[in-house]
Amino acid sequence: MTVIRAIKGTRDILPDEVAVWQRIEGAARTLFGRYGYREIRTPIFEETELFARGIGTETDIVGKEMYTFDDHGASLTLRPEATAGIVRSVIENNLMNTDPALKVYALGPMFRRERPQKGRYRQFHQVDVEALGLTRPAIDAEVVEMALGYLEACGLQSYELVLNSVGDAKCRPAYVETLRAALRPQVSRLCPDCQRRTETNPLRVLDCKVPEDQPVIEALPRIADHLCVECRDHFAEVLRELELLGIPYRLNHRLVRGLDYYTRTTFEVTSGALGAQNSVLGGGRYDGLVGALGGPDISGIGFALGMERLVLILPVPEGETRCDVFLIPLEDAAFDETLRLQRTLRGAGLRVLMDPEGRSFKARLKMADKLGARYVAIRGEDERRKGVWSVRDMKGSAQEDVTESRVAEHLTERIHG
Numbered sequence: 001m002t003v004i005r006a007i008k009g010t011r012d013i014l015p016d017e018v019a020v021w022q023r024i025e026g027a028a029r030t031l032f033g034r035y036g037y038r039e040i041r042t043p044i045f046e047e048t049e050l051f052a053r054g055i056g057t058e059t060d061i062v063g064k065e066m067y068t069f070d071d072h073g074a075s076l077t078l079r080p081e082a083t084a085g086i087v088r089s090v091i092e093n094n095l096m097n098t099d100p101a102l103k104v105y106a107l108g109p110m111f112r113r114e115r116p117q118k119g120r121y122r123q124f125h126q127v128d129v130e131a132l133g134l135t136r137p138a139i140d141a142e143v144v145e146m147a148l149g150y151l152e153a154c155g156l157q158s159y160e161l162v163l164n165s166v167g168d169a170k171c172r173p174a175y176v177e178t179l180r181a182a183l184r185p186q187v188s189r190l191c192p193d194c195q196r197r198t199e200t201n202p203l204r205v206l207d208c209k210v211p212e213d214q215p216v217i218e219a220l221p222r223i224a225d226h227l228c229v230e231c232r233d234h235f236a237e238v239l240r241e242l243e244l245l246g247i248p249y250r251l252n253h254r255l256v257r258g259l260d261y262y263t264r265t266t267f268e269v270t271s272g273a274l275g276a277q278n279s280v281l282g283g284g285r286y287d288g289l290v291g292a293l294g295g296p297d298i299s300g301i302g303f304a305l306g307m308e309r310l311v312l313i314l315p316v317p318e319g320e321t322r323c324d325v326f327l328i329p330l331e332d333a334a335f336d337e338t339l340r341l342q343r344t345l346r347g348a349g350l351r352v353l354m355d356p357e358g359r360s361f362k363a364r365l366k367m368a369d370k371l372g373a374r375y376v377a378i379r380g381e382d383e384r385r386k387g388v389w390s391v392r393d394m395k396g397s398a399q400e401d402v403t404e405s406r407v408a409e410h411l412t413e414r415i416h417g
């Protein structure tokens, strides 16, 4: 029989790896709660139209990366990112009515048909944070601060924060035209993608990594010189607050998001440890999105973090132990006793295992060792006659007899105490 394998670009998170995933999920819940965020869970598939409108048809995501399928005449798509679905839900459920400053986060899988490589998968996972209805620069600074606090809570020590402002509906269109005008005379010197982008989405040219394009791109007009007063003031205040909080950053005038609805503050956290796919998280303001999806004209800001990439760069945690107490009944007569003790100890919160296959004593000790058991409790003929369990401390190798009526308490105290 041929063996069926996982689909290209997807991967299993195996039991040996899962501890770090649970840790970063737990860190998100704990930290985001301190800032007033609550979890939201939206469906994994939505109407294709939601992403076309919410992300923009000129983006790589909508243009070529979406998993779209026909469902009896309806066009559906596996979500490539979380924001559009969350905003749809906020509008549909009128969440803004009860909570004019809405802070939500989501964790879960996203789907994009990309070329799989290190740190780039077709099913990957994001931590996603959204704050809706807050317009002042203070929330921009808070979201950035929380994103970095999250990385640190996960144990990431080295990273870089990069910031830019991409203007708003008032000043960006003029800048985009300026950019297009500057690009047109040189368009034949650019890569095919950028030739296309010059007409469809010139901002994306700034994002191009093709080496031959760089001299042209470096000489292009910069958005910082074309922001309206309001956008300039907003950005200056965000930077001032970050400085006030002691958060180092680097400005990069070429940081533009691939998504159309981003306005003003745009940010990214990168890590050199990731190599080519160096972006750990990306975010920014999207003041036009809620309106574009048919909701009220309210602002939004958030970020999305790639969990696979974070896991790749976190320090490797120590091997987790899986067992507190390993029970070894040495004779059939001890079996019932062992089942009862196992149940009592598990009820007290201990991780308790035994060998259900009844292997040799030596094999069972080896098993206990492999599982990282702190204690082994043995019950043989001798112990039964004396009314005790023989308890071995696997660290110190000391062994003592403990009266059967006290053994549960004895072990619980040692593990929890």
Ligand code: ATP
Binding pocket: 081, 112, 114, 119, 120, 121, 122, 123, 124, 125, 126, 258, 277, 278, 279, 280, 281, 282, 283, 304, 305, 306, 307, 308, 309
């Ligand atoms: P990139 O430039 O690496 O393609 P992006 O701009 O497409 O990133 P976003 O849409 O902003 O990424 O998504 C936010 C984060 O999600 C990224 O910073 C990255 O950590 C992660 N991410 C995006 N695409 C993938 C993928 N295919 N596989 C794994 N992680 C991803």
Ligand code: MG
Binding pocket: none
């Ligand atoms: Mg991408």
